[in-house]
Amino acid sequence: KKIVTDLDVAGKKxxxxxxxxxxxxDGEITNDDRIxxxxxxxxxxxxxxxxxxxFSHLGRVKVEEDKAGKxxxxxxxxxxxxxxxxxxxVPETRGEKLENAIDALENGQVLMxxxxxxxxxxxxxxxxxxxxxxxxxxxxxxxxxxxAFGTAHRAHASNVGIASNIESAAGFLMEKxxxxxxxxxxxxxxxxxxxxGGAKVSDKIGVIENLLEKADKVIIGGxxxxxxFKAQGKEIGSSLLEADKVDLAKDLLARADGKIVLPxxxxxxxxxxxxxxxxxxxxxxxxxxxxxxxxxxxxxKLYEEELKGAKxxxxxxxxxxxxxxxxxxxxVGVCEAIANLSDATTIIGGGDxxxxxxxxxxxxKFSHISTGGGASLEYLEGKELPGLAAISNK
Ligand code: 3PG
Numbered sequence: 410k411k412i413v414t415d416l417d418v419a420g421k422k423x424x425x426x427x428x429x430x431x432x433x434x435d436g437e438i439t440n441d442d443r444i445x446x447x448x449x450x451x452x453x454x455x456x457x458x459x460x461x462x463x464f465s466h467l468g469r470v471k472v473e474e475d476k477a478g479k480x481x482x483x484x485x486x487x488x489x490x491x492x493x494x495x496x497x498x499v500p501e502t503r504g505e506k507l508e509n510a511i512d513a514l515e516n517g518q519v520l521m522x523x524x525x526x527x528x529x530x531x532x533x534x535x536x537x538x539x540x541x542x543x544x545x546x547x548x549x550x551x552x553x554x555x556x557a558f559g560t561a562h563r564a565h566a567s568n569v570g571i572a573s574n575i576e577s578a579a580g581f582l583m584e585k586x587x588x589x590x591x592x593x594x595x596x597x598x599x600x601x602x603x604x605x606g607g608a609k610v611s612d613k614i615g616v617i618e619n620l621l622e623k624a625d626k627v628i629i630g631g632x633x634x635x636x637x638f639k640a641q642g643k644e645i646g647s648s649l650l651e652a653d654k655v656d657l658a659k660d661l662l663a664r665a666d667g668k669i670v671l672p673x674x675x676x677x678x679x680x681x682x683x684x685x686x687x688x689x690x691x692x693x694x695x696x697x698x699x700x701x702x703x704x705x706x707x708x709x710k711l712y713e714e715e716l717k718g719a720k721x722x723x724x725x726x727x728x729x730x731x732x733x734x735x736x737x738x739x740x741v742g743v744c745e746a747i748a749n750l751s752d753a754t755t756i757i758g759g760g761d762x763x764x765x766x767x768x769x770x771x772x773x774k775f776s777h778i779s780t781g782g783g784a785s786l787e788y789l790e791g792k793e794l795p796g797l798a799a800i801s802n803k
Contacts, residue, residue: 411578411801413450413554418459420516424550425450425580426568428559428780429465429484436478441487442767443559446780448491450556450580451519455494460514462550463488463496463521464567465557466535470526485521494519502527503545511549525567535566543570556580558587559759559781561796562788572799579800582780587797589756589777590723590788594623598720598754604712604743606631606726606762610654615790616725621665628670628712630704630728630739637662637671638692646677648701670715674705676729676736683733703729704739713746722747725758725789731765740765748774758785 416423427447432439454461468479485498497520501507507522514520528535534542543566547553553571555561556579560568571577579587593601603624605613610633620627629637632649639645640658662669675692677699678685689705690696704712716722724747728739744762747755748771755775757763760782766772779785788794 422550423459426557428557458516461519466526467524542566547571547574553577561794562784564795568796569799577801600625601721602626602719604628604724608632619791646699672704672708674707675701676703703736709742
């Protein structure tokens with residue numbers, strides 16, 4: 410694939426698709442990591458004297474009312490602060506005003522246009538990759554840089570559509586994500602240990618199947634462990650169960666050849682709440698009427714042992730209901746254990762686990778924290794990402 414340094418961008422109008430789909434609360438950005446991670450590409454283009462035209466989606470927009478609170482204006486403001494430079498915001502996704510503003514750009518100047526999903530209101534043009542829309546956006550620039558790894562699992566007009574009309578290249582963030590996640594799965598330095606958590610087996614089937622082939626160990630935690638316990642014939646009380654996935658879990662365990670590591674104790678409670686009758690039980694003695702909400706202390710120790718000596722670690726998904734203080738220890742423990750590995754490439758595959766690591770202040774200790782949630786999951790499943798596939802080849 411071409412990368413941004415393969416393009417001659419000086420004096421050119423360069424369209425840049427970023428993933429600025431950042432979490433917002435009451436009009437304020439609560440985590441600007443995705444903006445920060447996009448800076449290297451933007452700075453490079455500014456330094457090279459390109460006319461930089463940025464855009465992204467933000468949230469999901471289906472009807473006019475959905476637009477409220479989903480303007481990219483706060484993102485443009487935050488970016489201007491981070492760059493210490495003017496970022497001209499145009500609250501349009503097409504039309505004369507936008508076209509004139511782009512024509513008036515000077516080399517090294519930056520413009521951002523409005524949320525690409527505002528084009529979804531009338532017929533999902535952005536999300537259904539309407540060919541006219543991709544062509545129109547492509548006509549606004551000379552070159553296209555796609556740095557939106559977080560959106561690479563979508564085939565939308567603002568990534569795939571534009572790339573099919575003009576010369577394109579991957580930005581530095583896209584390149585970094587592919588290098589870390591791609592290499593860890595395809596050419597891992599061994600031992601390669603994957604830690605997978607989260608509530609549902611059904612969300613992680615593809616990842617477990619792919620990583621069972623590629624990793625040396627697949628450690629499982631979170632709500633989905635209970636479907637595996639059921640598959641082993643254990644009692645699980647009122648824990649989360651995906652009854653229709655028990656056979657699949659049996660099959661995965663049979664195929665795993667000892668590679669799957671499951672919890673040995675659980676923190677249980679009488680209800681799905683922080684308070685109640687919280688206690689630690691071995692997984693073989695799960696009491697009736699209790700649900701498992703976190704991995705227990707012996708399991709944390711076991712997982713620390715399993716991680717020792719690992720040279721590549723990929724983590725995706727929390728070990729318990731970490732939003733509740735009584736059930737956060739498993740996720741914190743695993744996060745800490747991975748963060749403390751001194752001689753390993755450690756990667757967090759986005760989403761909840763990335764948020765947890767950042768909140769806990771461990772972010773700096775990981776080799777890479779992906780900016781993609783859905784995108785990194787699909788990448789870990791070994792699927793082709795359409796946003797990436799559409800980028801011009803060298
Ligand atoms: C994400 O946050 O996972 C990406 O920005 C994609 O958003 P979407 O799931 O709304 O397409």
